[in-house]
Amino acid sequence: KLLKIAVIPGDGIGLEVMPYGVRCLEAAAKVFGLSLEFEHFDFASCDYYEKHGDMLPSDWKETLLKFDAIYFGAVGMPDQVPDHVSLWGSLLKFRREFDQYINLRPCRLMPGVKSPLANKKPGDIDFWVVRENTEGEYSSIGGKIFEGTDRETVVQETVMTRVGVDRVLRYAFNLAQSRPKKKLTSATKSNGISITMPYWDSRVKEMSSSYSDVSVEKYHIDILTAHFVQRPEIFDVVVGSNLFGDIMSDLGPACTGTIGIAPSGNLNPEGKFPSLFEPVHGSAPDIFGKGIANPIGMIWAGQMMLEHFGFSEAAAAVLKSIEIVLGRSDLEVMTADMGGKGNTQTLGEAVEKEILAF
Amino acid sequence: KLLKIAVIPGDGIGLEVMPYGVRCLEAAAKVFGLSLEFEHFDFASCDYYEKHGDMLPSDWKETLLKFDAIYFGAVGMPDQVPDHVSLWGSLLKFRREFDQYINLRPCRLMPGVKSPLANKKPGDIDFWVVRENTEGEYSSIGGKIFEGTDRETVVQETVMTRVGVDRVLRYAFNLAQSRPKKKLTSATKSNGISITMPYWDSRVKEMSSSYSDVSVEKYHIDILTAHFVQRPEIFDVVVGSNLFGDIMSDLGPACTGTIGIAPSGNLNPEGKFPSLFEPVHGSAPDIFGKGIANPIGMIWAGQMMLEHFGFSEAAAAVLKSIEIVLGRSDLEVMTADMGGKGNTQTLGEAVEKEILAF
Ligand SMILES: CC(C)[C@H](C(=O)O)[C@@H](O)C(=O)O
Ligand SMILES: CC(C)[C@H](C(=O)O)[C@@H](O)C(=O)O
Numbered sequence: 128k129l130l131k132i133a134v135i136p137g138d139g140i141g142l143e144v145m146p147y148g149v150r151c152l153e154a155a156a157k158v159f160g161l162s163l164e165f166e167h168f169d170f171a172s173c174d175y176y177e178k179h180g181d182m183l184p185s186d187w188k189e190t191l192l193k194f195d196a197i198y199f200g201a202v203g204m205p206d207q208v209p210d211h212v213s214l215w216g217s218l219l220k221f222r223r224e225f226d227q228y229i230n231l232r233p234c235r236l237m238p239g240v241k242s243p244l245a246n247k248k249p250g251d252i253d254f255w256v257v258r259e260n261t262e263g264e265y266s267s268i269g270g271k272i273f274e275g276t277d278r279e280t281v282v283q284e285t286v287m288t289r290v291g292v293d294r295v296l297r298y299a300f301n302l303a304q305s306r307p308k309k310k311l312t313s314a315t316k317s318n319g320i321s322i323t324m325p326y327w328d329s330r331v332k333e334m335s336s337s338y339s340d341v342s343v344e345k346y347h348i349d350i351l352t353a354h355f356v357q358r359p360e361i362f363d364v365v366v367g368s369n370l371f372g373d374i375m376s377d378l379g380p381a382c383t384g385t386i387g388i389a390p391s392g393n394l395n396p397e398g399k400f401p402s403l404f405e406p407v408h409g410s411a412p413d414i415f416g417k418g419i420a421n422p423i424g425m426i427w428a429g430q431m432m433l434e435h436f437g438f439s440e441a442a443a444a445v446l447k448s449i450e451i452v453l454g455r456s457d458l459e460v461m462t463a464d465m466g467g468k469g470n471t472q473t474l475g476e477a478v479e480k481e482i483l484a485f
Numbered sequence: 486k487l488l489k490i491a492v493i494p495g496d497g498i499g500l501e502v503m504p505y506g507v508r509c510l511e512a513a514a515k516v517f518g519l520s521l522e523f524e525h526f527d528f529a530s531c532d533y534y535e536k537h538g539d540m541l542p543s544d545w546k547e548t549l550l551k552f553d554a555i556y557f558g559a560v561g562m563p564d565q566v567p568d569h570v571s572l573w574g575s576l577l578k579f580r581r582e583f584d585q586y587i588n589l590r591p592c593r594l595m596p597g598v599k600s601p602l603a604n605k606k607p608g609d610i611d612f613w614v615v616r617e618n619t620e621g622e623y624s625s626i627g628g629k630i631f632e633g634t635d636r637e638t639v640v641q642e643t644v645m646t647r648v649g650v651d652r653v654l655r656y657a658f659n660l661a662q663s664r665p666k667k668k669l670t671s672a673t674k675s676n677g678i679s680i681t682m683p684y685w686d687s688r689v690k691e692m693s694s695s696y697s698d699v700s701v702e703k704y705h706i707d708i709l710t711a712h713f714v715q716r717p718e719i720f721d722v723v724v725g726s727n728l729f730g731d732i733m734s735d736l737g738p739a740c741t742g743t744i745g746i747a748p749s750g751n752l753n754p755e756g757k758f759p760s761l762f763e764p765v766h767g768s769a770p771d772i773f774g775k776g777i778a779n780p781i782g783m784i785w786a787g788q789m790m791l792e793h794f795g796f797s798e799a800a801a802a803v804l805k806s807i808e809i810v811l812g813r814s815d816l817e818v819m820t821a822d823m824g825g826k827g828n829t830q831t832l833g834e835a836v837e838k839e840i841l842a843f
Pocket of ligand 1: 318319349561572577731765767
């Protein structure tokens with residue numbers, strides 16, 4: 128089986144970590160005899176925008192539809208292009224138009240990585256965030272009235288559909304069912320946000336009757352973020368709206384030491400459209416150009432891609448290689464975000480070498 | 486100067502912590518010769534709702550307008566009344582109709598309280614969250630269409646006005662200006678939420694030109710929650726929308742050990758309407774009835790009330806008394822959320838005793 132991968136490094140440190148992501152995938156392909164085909168694209172970047180006045184070429188959809196997967200770095204350089212323009216012109220467009228309705232993100236405390244939380248060891252934090260990825264608070268509908276006056280008012284809609292809510296919940300329930308703890312936590316804010324959030328709750332309640340073996344808890348997002356910090360070990364699968372999933376999947380990885388290692392799969396589970404795999408971190412303009420970005424998030428995203436397309440053995444080897452390198456805690460190799468003195472290259476090559484040794 | 490205080494314990498542990506809040510205020514009044522007048526009300530509770538079919542009597546506004554301040558416990562018993570009904574029928578109504586447009590919440594690591602974050606000591610975490618408290622995501626506008634079908638869709642509006650955004654920003658800028666660090670952090674999510682959040686950013690930018698001595702940073706809420714956990718010492722004053730302020734003011738106090746000690750002022754700075762003071766924690770049905778709730782959030786909210794109305798000496802004494810009792814870290818006195826074996830009474834009375842000793 129040939130896997131066709133569109134490589135889009137994007138902006139900032141996306142450009143720096145992508146080469147190591149690709150090298151690790153190539154290493155896995157070599158060791159496990161996989162057929163991976165890569166094609167690189169320079170669109171979906173602010174440089175491309177400056178040259179062409181748009182984030183994407185007009186035929187982007189036909190172009191990318193030829194691929195099984197998009198391997199994506201990061202996008203956004205707010206000094207060049209406003210963030211909402213660059214993001215709605217690229218990543219958020221992919222998610223929406225390729226119906227990547229599941230955003231799946233592991234939060235796992237890895238060996239060798241120090242949690243900012245006191246007294247946590249590997250195994251204590253190990254859960255998945257399942258995020259709705261196409262609707263909700265990221266609606267792009269709304270506008271401004273009475274501009275420039277004292278009555279100036281802006282509105283933006285949050286939109287939830289039964290189809291959209293039910294399919295992400297079903298995915299999350301199934302995932303919870305496949306895990307030993309079989310526990311699902313739903314994040315809402317039904318006391319404050321009085322229409323959309325109680326609707327989400329009602330869909331959770333309805334669906335839970337078909338999953339009697341899954342225990343369901345719901346929390347308001349405010350206190351849920353407190354629990355992430357105070358007792359992360361209680362979570363197994365956490366599901367939330369586009370915005371709440373976004374917040375939880377930065378906070379969760381932060382509790383596991385660094386968001387630099389966290390990966391993310393933007394999935395169209397039916398495979399009708401390409402799925403997209405990216406690190407959770409962004410383009411990080413503040414450290415761009417220094418070569419010190421953590422490449423693990425990018426590499427782990429590649430690992431999620433292998434797993435998603437059924438290359439389980441190769442996926443397991445890549446994950447193991449990441450764990451071995453991190454577990455060694457070699458400060459000469461580890462990047463600054465994990466307290467090390469190494470850089471993108473030292474860490475990326477260390478993982479590549481481990482994979483090749485399989 | 487006589488301070489007229491409406492006491493509304495509400496639901497759940499609100500009923501259990503309120504007596505100690507009032508006793509501590511009475512103690513401060515005695516020691517510092519203040520004239521405080523208390524009147525108790527049973528409305529704004531789910532029990533009241535069950536009896537009267539509404540959270541409030543029809544004349545609630547006239548009744549409460551006679552007071553300078555509302556001393557509020559907590560509201561919500563989701564098994565009795567759905568949360569959005571109980572909250573929009575009471576607390577959120579007070580905030581909106583009494584134009585308490587500032588929600589002010591300290592995040593401070595207190596002596597004797599253990600942070601869940603590694604290696605933090607008192608002084609390391611010390612910032613204010615300033616939350617917009619009347620509009621934004623808590624709009625209550627929206628609805629449902631195609632109910633019960635596959636096309637079922639719910640929408641809810643986020644509404645921001647120039648008046649609403651500017652006044653909370655001005656308050657936050659002024660507060661930052663009054664502090665040694667003079668630093669303001671603004672929380673938005675302009676890359677994803679493309680209309681309201683860039684608008685907030687633009688108002689911050691506009692206003693910052695009148696506060697050249699205040700340094701301004703902005704973060705997207707997702708990475709900001711990560712910074713709360715990874716480097717809380719960088720914050721001084723953090724300002725955000727109704728929802729983002731809500732999240733930050735649970736997460737912040739959680740990072741300082743327990744949300745059980747965190748207070749909150751819902752301020753109408755002009756004093757045209759009563760301001761409302763409450764603990765950050767909610768009604769906590771899970772521990773209600775056991776007498777183990779932490780009373781410090783309630784007592785500290787009373788302290789904020791004294792401060793707000795200019796009784797600075799008494800306010801300082803109450804804060805000091807809280808610090809002394811917590812700093813003692815007497816496990817027989819401290820409540821379970823802080824690792825102690827004491828209860829609401831032991832802790833509440835310990836603080837009262839300290840105040841009386843001033
Ligand atoms: C109870 C709830 C509506 C409220 C809010 O979201 O504002 C609470 O969480 C708070 O922070 O005061
Ligand atoms: C860059 C931004 C639009 C994006 C999001 O909010 O979805 C990012 O934070 C993420 O989590 O993938």
